[in-house]
Amino acid sequence: MSKPIPDKAEVALEYPDKFYVGTFAHSSRFDAHLDPTGLALTLERPGPEDVRKSIHMHLNWGLLAAIIDEIATNIAAIxxxxxxxxxxxxxxxxxxxEALKAP
Known part of the structure; x- marks a missing residue:
């Protein structure tokens, strides 16, 4: 079940010949859930076809753990x-x- 985005996300996708950028803010929604191999994340901006967009990402456990480690290393930037x-x-x-400690 998707939830409202409480803050803002910016996504950029760069190819050799194309560049896409999108912003997802308060009017957008997100879904994050775990599956057997990692985290599935979806950001959706509803609306007419000319503004509607979505991104779907999947991060396997190892990459998710590495991202969390990187955040911890750089938390002083806040x-x-x-x-x-x-x-x-x-x-x-x-x-x-706490959730990780549960059996």
């Missing part, structure tokens, strides 16, 4: 006074940590 975003990340990571 300013110390950006309490709201730091707290959002802290709560989400704590929930993930």
């Amino acid at each position: 300013p110390k006074d950006d309490v709201v975003h730091r707290e959002q990340l802290h709560e989400s990571v704590a929930a993930l940590h």
Whole structure:
């Protein structure tokens, strides 16, 4: 079941002869779920055909773990006074940590 995007996502896809960029904001929706091999993520922007768009990504477990490691290594890039975003990340990571401890 998709949920409203609480903030914003920007996606860029670059090919040798083409470049696509899209923004997904509050009017967009997302779905993230786990399957046997990793994380499936979908971002959808509803609307008429000329503005409607979606992206679908799948990250296998190893890549997902490497991304989380990279985030941890670079977390200092979030300013110390950006309490709201730091707290959002802290709560989400704590929930993930607790979920991983469950049998």
